[in-house]
Amino acid sequence: MSTSDGYRGESGGRGKKKRIHLAAHFPGVNSTTVWADPRSGSQIDFSSFEHLARTAERGLFDFFFLAEGLRLREHGGRIHDLDVVGRPESITVLNALAAVTERIGLAGTVNATFNEPYELARRFASLDHLSGGRAAWNVVTSSDAFTGENFRRGGYLDRADRYARAAEFLDTTRELWDSWSPDGAQRPFSHTGRQFAIEGAFTVPRSPQGHPVVIQAGDSAEGREFAASAADVVFSRHSSPEAGRAFHADVKRRLDRYGRQPGDLKIMPAVTYVLGDTDAEAQEKAAEIRRQQVSPQNAILALEQVWGRDLSAYDPDGPLPGIDPDPDSGRVQGRVRVADPFAVAAKWRALSQAKGLSIRQTVIETTGRQSFVGTPRTVAAALEEHVATDAADGFVLVPHLTPGGLDDFVDHVVPLLQERGVFRTGYSGTTLRSHLGLPAPVWKGGTP
Incomplete structure (x- = not known):
């Protein structure tokens, strides 16, 4: 396999630099996206998906990545403002993108709790055929009864069982x-197991990759073990160097017990970036973006997510509440729950007072921070350092603008990474597995 694409090893061999893998996350309904910027466009129109995917392909990225939302989130009994713009189904969008792209991988998030293996296997195998071997599935789970109300089996799954179902599902x-x-x-x-008992004949012939690439995002002990046993990415x-190296070492250590090599699993944290003509200018731009991301209204919403109370009467420019959180209020639905709101509240109060x-x-101080800030040369050097020191194998870039937020990175940082010899100058393969340097899946079908 050409070194302009991926490879299985961790260092690329004697005298060779470790190559960087890059992916693009479509900026949608999250606190990273800046909707107030006049350059911000629709996150529903196909033209937005097409622009970002084609920009990532122009930058020779490994894959384009879509999130999923199975229910509009609620805050205080009302639809969360960011979700009002809607959340399209990911595989439908990726099938359309397969027709307007040629090489870049197409990754979709699909929930293993509220789907069935037969139908999902057909959908991803079909995408892999339509794209010529570029499909990837980001496996996620849910124990959220609020989301489950949209489904026939809403709320039936205990939190402790979600990885057991996901593992058997995969x-x-x-x-x-x-x-x-x-x-x-x-x-x-x-197949007969605790979660599924199915039999029949699968309708889609073996796809170009054999198995679409599997992505996983859990950080718990169960999630890390699941990644080591079954995931490709x-x-x-963990975007900071110290946290990244600790996570990287922990997950890679687990691979051996499953007969896997370190290069068989790529660790790619979600990161953001801000570029400027000077490092100081970039820092100023980053501070302004943080202010845009955390508007006065968003500040109160973020506060209510921790406190679980109606804090609309508080002044965003005033001090933090003196009252304790109410973790059982149910004020915020469909968003990730704060594990220990009392500890978070105490930490925020201490920071605020200090x-x-x-x-x-x-x-802004606790939630609105960019990962890489500086001139293109500064950012390129930092990205290389992260990968060279095993803080990551690559990065999933999450721009703050839809759909043009990746343009300046592709135009100004990618050429510098290529000059440094740590990023491909062209696609040498046609499948996502080849871009990532992943081994072909071993066929376990036995004798037909």
Whole structure:
């Protein structure tokens, strides 16, 4: 395999630099996206998806990544403002993007709790065929009864069981994909387990990648073990060097017990960036973006997510509440719950008092920070350092603008990474597995 694409090893061999993997996350209904910027466009129109995907492909990225939202989130009994713009179904969008892109991988988030293996296996195998081997599935789970109300089995899954179901779901899906052999022979499938009991004949022949690439994002002990046993890519949240190296080492250590090599799993944290003509200018731009991301209204919403109370009467430019959180209020629905709101509230109060920060300033300080800030050369050097020191194998870039937020990175940072010899100058393969340097899946179908 050409070194202009991926490779299985961790260092690229003696005398070779470790190559960087890059992916693009579509900026949608999250606190990163700045909707007030006049350059901000629709996150529903297909033209927005097309622009970002084509920009990422022009930048020779490994894949384009879509999130999923199965229910509009609520805050105080009302639809969360960011969700009012809607949340399209990811595989539908990726199928359309397959027709207007040629090489970039197409990754979609699909929930293993509220789907069934047979249907999902068909959808991803079809996408893999339509795209010529570029499909990827980001496996997520849910124990949220609020989301489950949209489904027939709403709320039935205990939180402790979600990884057990996801693991069997993925195993069953791979059994379906393996019911067609590499030479085109088909055989009936039969699976009986705690979560699923299905049998029949799978309708889609073996796809170009054999198995679409599997992405996983859990950070718990169960999530890390699941990633080591079954995932090809980990979408991690550890973007600082120290946290990244600790996570990278922990997950890679777990691979051996499953007969896997370090290069068989790529760890790619979600990161943001801000560029400027000078480092000082970039820092000023980053501070302004943080202020845009955390408007006065968003500051109160972020505060209510921790406190679980109606805090609309508080002044965003005033001090933090003196009252304790109410973690059982149910004021925020469909958003990630704060694990220990009392500890978070205490930390925020201490920070606010130490630095004399208002509510809005405290939220900006604790939630609105960019990962890489500086000139293109500064950012390129920092990205290389992260990968060279095993803080990551690559990055999933989350721009703050839809859909043009990736343009300046592709135009100004990618050429510098290429000059440094740490990023491809062209796609040498046609599948996402080849871009990532992942081994072909071993066919486990037996004799048809």
